[in-house]
Amino acid sequence: MPEIRVTPLGAGQDVGRSCILVSIAGKNVMLDCGMHMGFNDDRRFPDFSYITQNGRLTDFLDCVIISHFHLDHCGALPYFSEMVGYDGPIYMTHPTQAICPILLEDYRKIAVDKKGEANFFTSQMIKDCMKKVVAVHLHQTVQVDDELEIKAYYAGHVLGAAMFQIKVGSESVVYTGDYNMTPDRHLGAAWIDKCRPNLLITESTYATTIRDSKRCRERDFLKKVHETVERGGKVLIPVFALGRAQELCILLETFWERMNLKVPIYFSTGLTEKANHYYKLFITWTNQKIRKTFVQRNMFEFKHIKAFDRAFADNPGPMVVFATPGMLHAGQSLQIFRKWAGNEKNMVIMPGYCVQGTVGHKILSGQRKLEMEGRQVLEVKMQVEYMSFSAHADAKGIMQLVGQAEPESVLLVHGEAKKMEFLRQKIEQEFRVSCYMPANGETVTLPTSPSIPVGISLGLLKQEMAQGLLPEAKKPRLLHGTLIMKDSSFRLVSSEQALKELGLAEHQLRFTCRVHLQDTRKEQEMALRVYSHLKSTLKDHCVQHLPDGSVTVESILIQAAAHSEDPGIKVLLVSWTYQDEELGSFLTTLLKKGLPQTPS
C-alpha cells in the first residue's frame, strides 16, 4: 500500500525549530531546518539522529527545502549540513538565499562572540553550506531527480517566503512554511492554485484568531506618530532588522510623502541597511503597488528615511527613529529609550510581541519605574503604545488557503497544541477532510491511492469513438482492449495488436448451448420458424437464413437437429464466440422461452 509519512522533528505542536520529514513514494524530503529561540542547549536544533544513527544523511535524504529566511526555519542549516554532514541539494528562493547567510552570521556572532559558546558553526561553515543551495524561482518546476519535483508558490510573510509543492508521480504534498493571506504595504498575499495535493502541511500560528482589518491598525499607528511629531515629540520604534522593519518604513515613508511632512526619520545602521539593499533588488517579490511604481521610483529607496547616527538622539526637535532590537532588551534601541524616556512629549511604539523579562514587556505591562543596571531607577514618562503588525495568516486565512488548494488531508504544524485542536475540528467539519496535528517525533502515515497512467493506442481510441458519441466528461465507460505491462509501463491496445506484439496465435473461444424444444415438425421447418421468430423480435440485428438450413444472427449460429432419442424433441444448437457473449446469452434465454405458436 503506497503511503505518505510525515514526522515533525520540530514545530510539531510547537512554534520554533521548524523541521519536518516527509517521505512520499520512496523519496525523503526535509522541510525547513530551524532553530529554537527558547533553548540554548542541544534542544535548540532538531534531533537529526532520528533520521539515521550511523551513516550519512545524504544517503537518506533526497533534498532539503527552506521556506524562508527566519532563523526558526533556517537557523540549524550550517550545523546540519556541515557539522552533521549533508551534501545533497538545499532548495530555497533567491531572496532567501541572499538574506539567509546575513542572518546566520549575525546569529553566530551573538552566540559565539557575545555568549562565548564553543562548538558552534563557523563563518566558513555558513559559506560552505550556502554553496550547496540551489535557488528556485516562483512557479518554476524543479526536477530534483527523475521522479521528484518541487514547485514554489508565493507566500507573503517576508521577502522571499514561499510555499512548496513536492510531487512524485501523481502524489503530492504542499508545505506552506509561514504565510500571510492579507497583503500588506510591501508584500502581496499568499496564493496557490487548485493543485489538490494529497496532503497540505500548513502553519497554524494564529489558529484561534480572526484579525481586524489592517487599515485600522495602520491608521492608528500613523495617527499616533503624526500627532507626536506635530507636538514636537520624538518617536522611538524598536524593531527587528528584517521583515516588519521594512513594512513600517514603507508605511511611514508613503505617509510622509503623502502628507508632505519634513520631520526626519532615521533607522539604525547595520543589519537593516544591508537588508534594505536586498529589498531593493527583489522587487518582483513585493506587492502590486511597489512592483508597478518601481520604474518611477523604487519604494525602498527611501527619500525621507536616513541612516541614524548616535549623535542624532540628542538633537532637538521632533524625529522618528527605528532602532534594533525589537524588545528593548539591549543595544541601540535601549540606549535611545533611556535618553528619551523622561519626556512626556515622546513616545515609544512596540510593533510586536515582547518576551517576559525584557524592558519592552515591562513597559507594556504598565511599569513606570524601571530598575536599570547600577541600581539606577529610570522613570518612564513617555507614552507607550502597542501595535501588532503580524504577518501570519489568521484562522480565516488558513481556511481560505485550504479551500484554494483543495487537499485530501491537512496537517497542522507551527502552532500551539490547544489552538491547533480547535482548527483541526473546524477543518474536518467544514471541508470534510482528515486533519492531523502530530507532536514532535510522532509519525503520521497517510495511505494514498495513486493513479497509474495507462497509455492507450490511438487506433483503439478512434475505434471506440467511432462506435458512439463523444465520451461524457465525467462518466466511466466500458472499453474492450488488452492491457500490456512491460518495462514498468502500461499500455492499452486492441487485442489484435497485442497478439501481434507478443507473437501469439489467436485462439477462438466459442460457447455452444443446446436448447430443447418440444416440436414434432421437421428440422427445416423448425429452422424456418426460428428464423421468422428471431427476425420479428430482433429488428436491429441482421438475421439470416442460410441455404444449409442454419440461421445466423450476426455471427451467432443456430442449427436445428432432431433429438437422437426422442423425435418429438428438437434440439437447437446455439453457438457464439466470447466477443458476442451478451447477444448469445440473450438469444439462448429467448429461445428457451420457446417459439410462439404459429397461427396454423
Added chain:
Amino acid sequence: MAAHLKKRVYEEFTKVVQQQQEEIATKKLRLTKPSKSAALHVDLCKAASPADALQYLLQFARKPVEAESVEGVVRILLEHYYKENDPSVRLKIASLLGLLSKTAGFSPDCIIDDAINILQNEKSHQVLAQLLDTLLAIGTKLAENQAIQTRLVDVACKHLTDTSHGVRNKCLQLLGNLGSLEKSVTKDAEGLTARDVQKIIGDYFSDQDPRVRTAAIKAMLQLHERGLKLHQTVYNQACKLLSDDYEQVRSAAVQLIWVVSQLYPESIVPIPSSNEEIRLVDDAFGKICHMVSDGSWVVRVQAAKLLGSMEQVSSHFLEQTLDKKLMSDLRRKRTAHERAKELYSSGEFSSGRKWGDDAPKEEIDTGAVNLIESGACGAFVHGLEDEMYEVRIAAVEALCMLAQSSPSFAEKCLDFLVDMFNDEIEEVRLQSIHTMRKISNNITLREDQLDTVLAVLEDSSRDIREALHELLCCTNVSTKEGIHLALVELLKNLTKYPTDRDSIWKCLKFLGSRHPTLVLPLVPELLSTHPFFDTAEPDMDDPAYIAVLVLIFNAAKTCPTMPALFSDHTFRHYAYLRDSLSHLVPALRLPGRKLVSSAVSPNITPHEDPSQQFLQQSLERVYSLQHLDPQGAQELLEFTIRDLQRLGELQSELAGVADFSATYLRCQLLLIKALQEKLWNVAAPLYLKQSDLASAAAKQIMEETYKMEFMYSGVENKQVVIIHHMRLQAKALQLIVTARTTRGVDPLFGMCEKFLQEVDFFQRCFIADLPQLQDSFVDKLLDLMPRLMTSKPAEVVKILQTMLRQSTFLHLPLPEQIHKASATIIEPAGESDNPLRFTSGLVVALDVDATLEHVQDPQSTVKVQVLYPDGQAQMIHPKPADFRNPGPGRHRLITQVYLSHAAWTEPCQVEVRLLLAYNSSARIPKSPWIEGGEGSPQVETSIEGTIPFSKPVKVYIMPKPARR
C-alpha cells in the same frame, strides 16, 4: 453549378465593359474602379501555390467592396473554395465570406445555401469554426428571417458534437445569438425544429473543455441579452460552475448567477444540509460574496462589481458583508470600529491607547464559530483589503451603489469607507472620497470619523484635497465641535497649500449654509470678539480670515440672530466681500442697513421670456432679407448683430444662441459687403489694391465658420450643413477674387479643380440634407456641375460669380441647446512682477490650471499655445490624464508647460493661451469594411487648424545665459 458560376463571372465581365464605355461617352472626370470580382478571379486563377492565393486574398481584403459587386465576389470565392485543397486558404475565404456578408446593402440570403453546403463537406476543424462564424454573421444580418434562423440553429446543433473545442465554441455562440426566443405556433407544427435551446446550451455546462464551458455560459448570457427568459434551473447548474478549476468559467458563472438572481429574486431555494429556505437573490448574493475571496483576481473584480447592483438583497444579508467576527485565542474581540464607536458614545473621545485595550473579552463557544461562512460574511471586509487595487476599487464602487439604495447600510459602511481614505493607491483613495460624497445625503459623520476624514486634507495630491473639499460641501456634521474641527483643519490646509484658496472658500460656504445653528455658538470665538474689550481689526486680505467670514456669513443667511454678534468692522468687511466675492457671500438682511443687493435679483426671472421672444423676432426680421435692397440689408444686419451681442452679454443663458446667430449674420454681412465691392466693375489692372477687402472678407468668413462649427457644443447636423454651405460660398468668393487678381491661367486650374472637389465632397457628406437647401448657392451649383466639370477656369469663375450674387440667404435653424466653448486660465495669473528666471537652453516648467466650459472631447482638441516675444509660437499637447471632469460640461486642465528659449537681455513676457484644434474632415463616416478588415490601421485624425478660445495670459520670464 460550375457552369452557372462561369456565367455569373461572364456577366460581371460584360458589365464592366459596358460601364467603361459609358464613362468614355460622358467624359466624366472621376475614375471608376474595375470590377472587384473579375480582378479577384484573375488573381486567384493565376495563383500557383496556396501561399500565393493567400497573398492575393489578403491584398483583396484591404480594399472595400461596393454592395452591388459583393455577390459576384462571393461566387468567385465559393468557386475557388470548392477547388482549394489548402485549409489555410479555405479559412481565409471563409472569413472573407463573413466579412462580405456584413457589407451594408447586401442581402446574404443567397449565399446561405452554399455556406451550409460547404460546411457539410469540410474536414478541417479550424475552417469549420470559421465557417460557423460566417454563418453567425449571416444569421445576425438576417435576424428577422425565422426559417433561416431555425436552419442555422439546426446546423449548429449538429456540429455541437465535434471534437474540436473551437467548433463547439462557435456552435454555442451561434445558438446564443440565433436561438429562437419563443416557440411560435407555426414551428410547433413543423415538429422537429422546435428545439429547447436553453437545454442544449445547458448540457454543455459540463463539457470537458473549459473554453467550451465558458462559451456555453456566454451563450446563455447572450440569450438573456436578447430577451429570452432563462429558466430557473440554470441557477443550480451555474452554482456548480462556481467551483470550476478555470477562472474564465468562474467569472462567467458569476455573471450568470447574477442574471438569474435579477430574474427570479423572490423565488425560494433550499439551503443545502439544512431544512431552511431563503430567497434566491439572497442565496445568489451569498454565493457571489464568497467569490470575492476567490483565488483569481479577475473573478474577484467581477464578483465585487456585480455585488453593487444587487439591490433587492435583504438588509440582513447586506449588513453581514461588513461583519467579520473577530476573535483572539478563541475569545470574542471587538473591532477597532466598535471600540471607536463605544469610546465616542461613552464621552471620552481621544484617549491614548493602552496595551491590552483591545484585550479580548468573553469566551467563544468553539462549536458556534463558523470560519468559512457560506453566506455573505465579511465579503466587503475582504474586498476592501484585497491585494489588487482593481478589486478594491470595484468593492468601493459596489459599496457606493448599495449604500445609495439603503440608508442603514450607508451608515454601517461609513467606517470602512473612511478607512479607505488611507489606501496606498491614490485612485482608490479618490474613488472612496467620491463614493462618500455620493452617499452623503444618507449619513451624518461622527466626530471621530470626521477626524479621520479631515486628516486626509494634508494629502499632497491636489485631486484628493479638492475631492475632499467637495465631500465636505455636502456632509452633515453633528456637533459644533465638528464644525470647529473642520474649520481648523481647512485653515491648516490653507496655510500648507495656499493654491487651494478658492476651493476651500467654496467648501466653507456650503458648510456654513448647511449648519447655521452649529456655527452660531462658535461665532464669538471665531471672530475673536470680546464682550467688554474691542479687539484688533483683522487683516482684510488674509485668506484665512476671509475663509472664516465666508463660513459665518453663509450661516448668518438663515440665522437672523447672528449679525447681532458681529462687531463694526465685520459689517464693513461684509460690504467689501459682498462686492468682491459675491459668489461666495450671500445677501444678508442686516439690521439698520438697506439690503444692498435687493434690486438685482428680482429683475432676472421675469425677463426671460421677452428676451427669448426678442431673439426670435430679430432673427425672423433678418431672414426676410432677400427682399430688401442691399443698403438696407446691410444696415439691418449690422443692427441685429449689435442687438444680439448685447443680448448675449445681458442674458447668460441665451449667450450661446445669440453669439451663434450673430456670428452667422456677420458672415452673411461680410459676404454681402464683399459682393457690393466696386472691384467687380473695374477693369482688371486696378483690382490689385481694392481686392484686399474682398479676400479679407473671404478669409474672415472661413474663420468664423470654423468657429461656428467647432466652438459650440450642441450643434446638430442641420446647422453643420448651413455652416459648410457658408464656407463653400467663402471659398467660391476666394476663387473669384484670385481669378481676378492673378494673371495667367495655370494656377487657376488647380484652384478650380480643388473647388470642384470641395463641392463634390459637400454633396457626398450632406446628400440627405440637400432638399433643405432649395434654391441656395450649392443647389444651383450642383445643377450646373456637369457643365462646370468641362468648362475652362475662366468660365467657371464667371458662372460662380453670377451664382454667388443670385444665391439666397439661408435660414439658420436654431439648435435646442447651444453653448459656446470658453476657457479661463486660472493659473498663471499673469500679475507677477518677478520674472521666472532660468538658464537659457534648459527648460522651465510652468504650471497651467484652466477651467474649460462646454468643450467636447477636450483630450484631443484642447492645446496650449505659448507665444514668445520674437513671434515664435509653440503648441503643446496636454496629456489626456491632465484633464479632469468635475461636472457635466465642465473640464479642468491642470498641466505643466515646458518653456525654453535662448538667452535674453531683459525679462520679457510670453503669452500663454488655449487653442481649440479642429479637423473638419473627421465628420466623414467610415465604411464598415475598412474597420473590419485587417491591416488598415486607423489614420490618426490630424489637426487642420486651431481657434484661440481663451484670453491670453502674460508670463514674465527671463532666460539667463548659462555661466561658464
